[in-house]
Amino acid sequence: MKQSIFLRKAGLEDKENLFKWANESTTRQMSFNSEPITWEQHIEWFEKYIDDDHHLILIMMNEEKDPVGVIRFEIQKDEAVIAITIALDKRGKGYAVAGLKESIQYLFQKKEKVKSITAFIKHENRPSLGAFLKAGFKEKDPDYNHKGFKCYYLIYNRTMV
Numbered sequence: 001m002k003q004s005i006f007l008r009k010a011g012l013e014d015k016e017n018l019f020k021w022a023n024e025s026t027t028r029q030m031s032f033n034s035e036p037i038t039w040e041q042h043i044e045w046f047e048k049y050i051d052d053d054h055h056l057i058l059i060m061m062n063e064e065k066d067p068v069g070v071i072r073f074e075i076q077k078d079e080a081v082i083a084i085t086i087a088l089d090k091r092g093k094g095y096a097v098a099g100l101k102e103s104i105q106y107l108f109q110k111k112e113k114v115k116s117i118t119a120f121i122k123h124e125n126r127p128s129l130g131a132f133l134k135a136g137f138k139e140k141d142p143d144y145n146h147k148g149f150k151c152y153y154l155i156y157n158r159t160m161v
């Protein structure tokens with residue numbers, strides 16, 4: 001299903017949604033730290049990163065102007081590591097593919113120093129692998145060890161846009 005996604009920077013009004021999406025059980029399982037997140041930890045995270053030059057937190061809005069998920073970039077020099085979460089009731093509708101494509105353009109436009117985007121995807125996370133490949137990411141290493149977990153290491157270079 002082809003979708004249109006509009007991206008905007010996350011703000012105070014997204015605090016509750018971000019907490020709910022982050023604590024959903026599959027999201028926790030597919031993260032590299034699977035412990036549940038407390039509201040206090042969430043607030044600390046939110047206040048630290050919402051306005052930080054090395055982090056970009058983007059809310060995905062669908063055509064009805066509903067927030068459907070979040071894409072986060074952690075930027076270190078010329079490389080950005082990407083993470084995505086779609087709201088549980090909005091999965092399987094093509095939002096991840098559309099949001100990833102949109103976010104690639106957004107990042108390369110706004111952060112001129114960034115040359116490549118990296119994704120680490122746990123082996124069991126087939127939906128995520130499918131979405132990233134469909135959005136144009138290329139496999140760099142199918143058996144990479146990231147934080148002690150077997151992962152797909154995918155990459156999207158600025159030259160691929």
Ligand SMILES: CC(C)(COP(=O)(O)OP(=O)(O)OC[C@H]1O[C@@H](n2cnc3c(N)ncnc32)[C@H](O)[C@@H]1OP(=O)(O)O)[C@@H](O)C(=O)NCCC(=O)NCCS
Nearest residue numbers: 027030084085086091092093094095096097127128130131
């Ligand atoms: C992974 C995730 C972001 C995918 O979002 P989504 O909006 O459901 O994905 P899309 O609908 O855009 O799916 C696009 C492609 O992904 C693949 N895909 C999606 N759901 C799938 C599933 N259940 N099984 C296998 N492949 C799947 C398919 O290739 C699909 O394309 P197709 O519909 O043409 O077959 C979503 O499931 C999610 O938020 N999961 C929890 C958090 C998470 O795992 N984040 C990623 C960490 S790396």
